[in-house]
Amino acid sequence: MSAALLSIEHLSAISEREGGASILRDVSLSVAPGEVHGLVGESGAGKSTVARAILGMLPRAVRVTSGAIILSGTELLTLEPKRRRSLLGAHVALIPQDPLSALNPSRRIEAQLTDGLRMWKGCSAAEARRRALALLDEVQMREPERVMRLYPHELSGGMRQRVLIAAAFALEPRLVIADEPTTALDVTVQKQILRLIRDMQLRHDTGALFVTHDLGVVAQICDRVTLLFGGRIMEQGPTADLLLRPQHPYTRALVAASPRYDRPEDGLAPVPEAVMARCRQEIAAFDRGLHG
Amino acid sequence: MADANLAVPRPVGRPAAHPGPRRWPALLRDPKLMFGGGFILFLVLLAIFAPVVAPHDPLEQDLMAATLPPWGFAEADPAHLLGTDDLGRDVLSRLIFGTRVALTVAAVAALVAATAGTLLGLLAGYFGGWVDAAVSRLVEIWMAFPAVLLSILIVAVLGSGLTSVIVAIAVIDWTRFARVIRADTMAQAQADYVTAARTLGFGRWTILFREILPNVMPGLIALLALEMGIAVVVEAILSFVGLSVSSDTPTWGGMIASGRQIIYQAWWVFAAPLAAVFLTVLAFNQVGDGLRRLLDPVLRR
Numbered sequence: 168m169s170a171a172l173l174s175i176e177h178l179s180a181i182s183e184r185e186g187g188a189s190i191l192r193d194v195s196l197s198v199a200p201g202e203v204h205g206l207v208g209e210s211g212a213g214k215s216t217v218a219r220a221i222l223g224m225l226p227r228a229v230r231v232t233s234g235a236i237i238l239s240g241t242e243l244l245t246l247e248p249k250r251r252r253s254l255l256g257a258h259v260a261l262i263p264q265d266p267l268s269a270l271n272p273s274r275r276i277e278a279q280l281t282d283g284l285r286m287w288k289g290c291s292a293a294e295a296r297r298r299a300l301a302l303l304d305e306v307q308m309r310e311p312e313r314v315m316r317l318y319p320h321e322l323s324g325g326m327r328q329r330v331l332i333a334a335a336f337a338l339e340p341r342l343v344i345a346d347e348p349t350t351a352l353d354v355t356v357q358k359q360i361l362r363l364i365r366d367m368q369l370r371h372d373t374g375a376l377f378v379t380h381d382l383g384v385v386a387q388i389c390d391r392v393t394l395l396f397g398g399r400i401m402e403q404g405p406t407a408d409l410l411l412r413p414q415h416p417y418t419r420a421l422v423a424a425s426p427r428y429d430r431p432e433d434g435l436a437p438v439p440e441a442v443m444a445r446c447r448q449e450i451a452a453f454d455r456g457l458h459g
Numbered sequence: 460m461a462d463a464n465l466a467v468p469r470p471v472g473r474p475a476a477h478p479g480p481r482r483w484p485a486l487l488r489d490p491k492l493m494f495g496g497g498f499i500l501f502l503v504l505l506a507i508f509a510p511v512v513a514p515h516d517p518l519e520q521d522l523m524a525a526t527l528p529p530w531g532f533a534e535a536d537p538a539h540l541l542g543t544d545d546l547g548r549d550v551l552s553r554l555i556f557g558t559r560v561a562l563t564v565a566a567v568a569a570l571v572a573a574t575a576g577t578l579l580g581l582l583a584g585y586f587g588g589w590v591d592a593a594v595s596r597l598v599e600i601w602m603a604f605p606a607v608l609l610s611i612l613i614v615a616v617l618g619s620g621l622t623s624v625i626v627a628i629a630v631i632d633w634t635r636f637a638r639v640i641r642a643d644t645m646a647q648a649q650a651d652y653v654t655a656a657r658t659l660g661f662g663r664w665t666i667l668f669r670e671i672l673p674n675v676m677p678g679l680i681a682l683l684a685l686e687m688g689i690a691v692v693v694e695a696i697l698s699f700v701g702l703s704v705s706s707d708t709p710t711w712g713g714m715i716a717s718g719r720q721i722i723y724q725a726w727w728v729f730a731a732p733l734a735a736v737f738l739t740v741l742a743f744n745q746v747g748d749g750l751r752r753l754l755d756p757v758l759r760r
Contacts, residue, residue, distance in 0.1 A: 222658055239464040250467050256660020257468045269651035273673040282474035283659050289471035334655075341465070 171197035171237075172374040173221070173342055178234030180216060180225070180398075190216055190229065192399040192453050198342065198374040203365070205389030205406065206378045213398035214378045218344050220244075221376070222261065223251055239341065257287050260335035262345040262364070266327035266352075270319035276330055277315040283338050302333040306363060325356040329363065336367050343368065343375045349384060361388050382425045386410055394418055397450045416442045470660070474669070489753065495745030502739065506558040513552035514538065517709045521547035526725040544714075544728040545721050553709040554731055560703070560710045561739065563621065564694040565687040568628035573683050575629065576636025581675075583637070584644025585667050594641065598634045606631050607696060614702040624703050628690050639682055643675040677755040684747025688740035695736050711736050 174197040181187050191213050198204045206214045219225050221236055223243065236243045238258065243251055263269040270279060280302065281295035290298060296315075303311035306329040319327060328348060335343055345364060349357040365388050368375050377389055385392055385406060392410075393403045394417070402415040413419040420438040505512055515538075525547040530540045541550040583594035610627040617623035647653065648671065656666050691711075697703040698712020706713060711732040718729030 222654075224654065224657065241465060252657075252660045252662075253469065254465065254467050255658060258465055259658065261655060261658045263651040263655060265651055269655050271652040271656075271670055271674065273676070274670075278475045282656075282661075285472040286470050286474050286659070286661075287468060287472075292475065295475070331655075 170199065172200045172202075172239060173198040173376065174237045175217065175221075176235045176237065178217070178220065178231065178236065180213075180220065180229055180231045182229050184228035189454060189457075190398045191220075191231075192397070192450065194234070194393075194395070194398070194400055196393045196400075196403065198376055200341070200374050201369070201372045202390045203368060203375040203377055203388055205385040205392040206376060206395065207380065207382065207385055207392055208395035209380060211397075212395040214380075214395055215346060216398070217395075218346055218376065218378050221344060222255060222259070223248070256283075257338060258341045260338065260340040260343050262328075262331055262335045262343060262348045264347040264350055266324055266331050267319060269331055270327060272319055274318075275315070276317055276319070276322075279319075280315070280330065280334055280337065283334065287338055298337070299333070302337055303330070305336075306330075306333045306367070308333070324352050325360065328352060328356075328360050332360070332363060332367060336371055336373070339371060340373060343373050345375060345377045347379055350379075350381075357384075358387075364388065382410065382421060394421070396446045399446075399450050399453060401446065401449075417446050474661070474665075489749045491745040492749035492753065495742040495749060498738065498742040499746060502558050502562060502742075505555050506562050509556050509559060513549075513555045514540070515549035515552040517548060517552040517556040518707060519548065523547065526721065526728075528725070529727050529731075541731050542725065542727045544717065544725065550714075550728055550731050553714055554711070554735055556709040557711045557714060557732065557735070560621065560698075560708060561691050561694060561736075564624055564628065565690045565739075565743070568625045568632075568690045568694075569683055569686040571625065571629035572632040572686060573636050573679065576633035576638075577640045577675075577679060579633070580637040580640025581644050581667055581672065584641040585648050585663070585671065587645075591641070594637060598637050601631075601634050604631075607693075610693060610697060611700065611702060614697060619702050619704065621704050624694055624697055627697070628693050631693075632686060632689065635686065636679070636682060639678060640675055643678050644671055647671045647674050677751045680754060681747040681751035684743045684750060688743035688747075691736060691739050691743070695732075 174195075176195050178191055178194045179189065180191040182190050194213070194217060196204060196206070206217060208214045216225065216229065220231060221238075221243065225231070231244060234244075238254065241254065243254075246254070270276075277296065277299060280299040281290070281292070284290040284295040284298055285292070288295075299315065300311050303314060308314055308326065308329050314322070314326070314330070319330075322330065331348075343364075348364065349360050352360060361384060364375070367373070377384075379385060389406045391404065392406050394401045394409070394415070396417055402409060402413065402418045409418060410422055413422050417438065420442045424436050424438060521543070524536060524539070524543055525545055527536050527539050527543040527547075528534060529542040529550075530537065532542075535542070539549050539551070541554065543549055544553075579594050579597075583591040610631055613627040613630060614623045617626060653666060653670060656670050661670070694703060694710070695712035695715060698710040699716045701713075701716070703710055703712060714732035715729060715736075718725070718727075718732065722729050
């Protein structure tokens with residue numbers, strides 16, 4: 168077996184609501200310890216479905232038809248739910264998209280930061296509090312003592328995301344799943360938060376699966392990238408290769424469409440229809456292969 | 460699979476208890492809470508100390524002093540501030556003793572209805588599927604019964620008395636809570652903090668009662684205060700039709716019923732308990748709205 172922290176092997180899923188339409192088509196990827204793997208695609212490409220499948224939180228209508236999700240040698244999909252929840256709770260953390268809705272509005276930051284420490288590390292209240300303060304300090308929160316006493320609505324968006332990053336790293340997870348963590352933030356804060364996630368991930372030697380639709384974010388933070396379209400992998404490889412020497416026409420079109428400071432008049436063009444048609448053809452060919 | 464590289468840990472502690480939002484000075488800045496809460500506190504004190512506060516025995520009849528008008532009118536007796544009824548009983552004393560039944564019914568019936576309704580609402584909203592379908596159909600069927608007729612039926616079957624009145628109100632009004640809490644729970648269950656709690660490995664019941672319940676509390680408390688007001692009215696209605704407590708216990712509904720018959724000779728016997736019911740319901744509603752604002756962390760300033 169490889170040394171991968173997380174490896175997803177030939178994962179396929181269908182949505183029972185849409186008459187059994189495929190939403191993941193033979194997706195394979197792996198995340199090594201200390202590596203950031205970008206999962207990129209437009210809305211509906213299946214990137215969030217992959218993230219949710221790892222966390223065991225697929226919507227009721229979605230069913231995995233084949234494949235495996237292996238976290239450090241343990242296959243998650245066939246694991247008994249209670250054991251899976253414990254395994255995920257202690258070793259996998261989520262940095263969610265909307266930092267306001269991800270914090271419980273009626274509980275103070277202190278309670279929300281110390282929950283995991285008390286539940287999984289058996290910390291006393293004082294010990295959990297001390298560690299939570301150290302975490303807030305580590306994510307460069309000013310006045311951590313004061314922040315601990317506040318409610319989520321009393322923090323700014325960037326501060327909330329810092330709290331969530333602190334909470335995600337509190338249990339020293341092996342894997343962090345970041346689901347578009349900067350989408351809800353403004354651009355200047357985005358940059359700080361990305362740098363913070365990268366710092367934390369390197370310092371703690373944590374593997375990360377970074378879900379995003381933004382190739383600019385990918386360029387800043389990811390070591391490897393998987394590009395999805397319609398639940399099918401279009402291209403996969405090291406970030407530099409994929410962005411500088413894209414092989415697939417869809418990747419080329421996306422890279423060309425990204426805005427650039429040095430050529431503001433270029434870019435922001437839609438992906439050409441011919442490229443979209445090619446992608447759809449590939450998916451159709453794959454589906455034919457399945458049924459015939 | 461069994462030879463996992465990572466150990467599967469077991470929870471070794473409990474997450475911190477929910478501390479609850481508390482800012483009592485804010486209570487004093489909200490006029491709704493001040494007046495509504497002050498009036499209800501006043502009623503509670505009256506109910507507790509009724510024998511001390513009431514100027515007369517509420518049951519003491521004095522036919523020589525029947526239908527005396529309230530203080531300030533000609534022929535008024537200063538000993539009877541709100542006058543007397545057709546049997547010469549002191550209206551003020553009866554009003555004061557009436558708060559006992561009114562408040563007991565309001566508090567107990569509303570709490571029982573809230574507990575049952577909230578529990579079912581939480582289950583329906585969080586688990587969805589067949590649980591939701593079952594609770595929702597039950598609520599719909601329940602609400603199709605005419606409420607007052609159903610309560611009269613229940614009291615008629617159980618026999619009159621304080622317990623029957625409380626049971627009747629709770630049995631009818633749990634649906635109000637179930638519906639509101641179900642909708643609130645569904646909205647909260649969508650929030651990412653629930654997902655985060657699940658990723659952390661919290662069980663369903665922990666999430667439901669520790670994460671979601673505190674967030675539906677503001678709505679629940681507002682509804683509870685509203686329900687207490689409604690319970691006061693329903694108790695008055697049941698007293699009015701003679702199905703509440705026995706007639707030798709003074710109740711506001713009973714006073715309204717007997718006052719109605721002599722409204723042309725002694726309107727105050729009718730008006731005083733009516734005003735008491737009106738003010739009490741108003742106070743409960745104000746308190747409900749004020750509490751919702753106070754407890755809701757997002758509305759709070």
